[in-house]
Amino acid sequence: MRPNARTAFDRRRFLQTAAGAAGGACVLGLGLGLYARQARALPATALRPPGALTEADFLASCVRCGLCVRDCPFGTLKLATPGDTVASGTPYFEARKVPCEMCDNIPCVKACPTGALDHGLSDISKAQMGLAVLIDQEHCLNFLGLRCDVCYRVCPAIDKAITLETRHNPRSDRHAMLLPTVHSDACTGCGKCEKSCVLPEAAIKVLPRKLAQGAPAAHYRKGWEEREKAGHSLIGEQLKLPVRGRDDAAAPVSSADTAAGQSLPAGWSP
Amino acid sequence: MNKVIAPAVARPLGAEAIADKGWWLAHKWLLLRRGSQFGLLALFLLGPLAGVWIVKGNLASSLTLGALPLTDPLIFAQSLAAGHLPYRSALIGAAIVLAFYLAVGGRLYCSWVCPVNLVTDAAAALRRRLGLKGGRVPPEATRRWLLAVVLVVSALTGTIAWEWVNPVTMLHRALVFGGGLAWGVVAAVFVYDLLVAPRGWCGHLCPVGAFYALLGRTAIVRVSANKRRACDDCMDCFAVCPEPQVIRPALKGEGQTHPLILAPACTSCGRCIDICSKDVFAMTTRFNRSES
Secondary structure, eight states: OOHHHHHHHHHHHHHHHHHHHHHHHHHHHHHHHHHHHHHTOOOTTEEOOTTBOOHHHHHHHOOOOOHHHHHOTTSOOEEOOBTBSSOTTOEEEETTTSOOOOOTTOHHHHHOSSSSBOTTOOOGGGOOSOEEEEOOTTTOTGGGTOOOOHHHHHOTTBTTTEEEEEEEETTTSSEEEEEEEEOTTTOOOOOHHHHHOOSSSOSEEEEOHHHHOOOOOTTOOOHHHHHHHHSSOTTOSOOOOBOTTOTTSBOOOTTHHHHHHHTOOTTOOO | OOOOOSOSSOOOTTHHHHHHHOTTGGGHHHHHHHHHHHHHHHHHHIIIIISOOSEEEETTEEEETTTEEEEOHHHHHHHHHTTOOOOHHHHHHHHHHHHHHHHHOTTHIIIIIOTHHHHHHHHHHHHHHHTOOOOOOOOTTHHHHHHHHHHHHHHHHTSOGGGGTOHHHHHHHHHHHOOTTHHHHHHHHHHIIIIIOTTHIIIIIOHHHHHHHHGGGGOSEEEEOTTGGGOOOOOHHHHHOSSGGGHHHHHHOSSOSSOBOOOTTOOOOOHHHHHOTTOOOEEEETTOOOOO
């Protein structure tokens, strides 16, 4: 074999091997990318530790070291194992199993070396691990008119995150119903309510905030709030809307109703 | 064919070394290495098993004695690629690990620390015992391409990509925190090395090893074939070496004059030293180019 033929052969073999290596790596990378896109879905019952970044940022920053798990004094946090539906190796907890005890010094957040748990969270009552939702009004004992109140009683932010709202009980027609009502500004998603719900399956559940909450449209204004802020109604005096069938008269206001009713025009019929 | 290549009687690997040096000396570096691997594992396990918290965390990131942070630099790099700037604690930890392996030797991680080495060594040993030959091995460069691809996928998906599947941290986490199906992944690596590709995982695919090999160009700890004149071409070192391509330049003087194994792929495991009945190899530093 002539020398240059030899090098040409070597070059071809080298390129072939390199292309094989690059191609193989790219195929593996494609599989990895597809898997990463799919596997990042988080089941609704899996809650991240306090201070966790949004799920997308969390997966960019959590190195899955488990230091938060080690510093959790109540065994609330655990690392997902392969086969769990949570990204393997990432920390989470399930409220119905072991809820968050909301330590004042938040050791799990302090333990995080990367900032997947935001060290800016210094007040545990500002944590937003999820949001409690009284999801099953058909079976909640308070909605049946009983006084269970357990979720309300165990709430670490009692009367702020969960209040009991009095409503008329139409079934008995003479009793009140005290309805546990969650307020999103105070609920941390610790999960104590879900943990202690007396039903075999909890009627109140902590869900990821994204799942639990709607969002108001940016341009919506609440008239009663705006009026209070401005000291007067923003749209001026209430419009006088016509009453059906009375094209000639403006709508009467409040007590004028009865008076107006007495002076129906001759041609009026219902 | 008249030419006999293999010895007429098959002789087990390292039999001569054991006969000449004794069993202990013929397994010295292997035992030291296992001591390092299990010792590190024990440090991590002392906490969860005995409540003695010297080291917390796992190989991805750990905290020793409540003061020394250590973070895997490759995972750190992936986090950066994914668009997150980790806190100073992780930064310091990654810098310490990076500096250590740059100074001492990148792939020391593979043979002295990594738990998957136990798995692939076991597969290689069983392969030898069963007399399995050949296999379909991907090109050696695949691991370096995969390393680049892993960083690209991290950037594209905004996640620490290799950690979705990394058998290294998966096995370590399984041992320290509990495993689930991680054992399936470990078994897959074992079966791959045993039945599909000899030394396939650590030597051809693992991007973690490829990353630490990148840090191996300044390694102080190196193996030298300083008594290469005594070599009797028994080929035991080639048979036992996880990266056999690194031996020839030093032992046979191909492309270099000194007897040092400077290839970054060499993991400095020392098996060639153990297995050689002529004591050709020795663990030394990269500055020692002497030959005897």
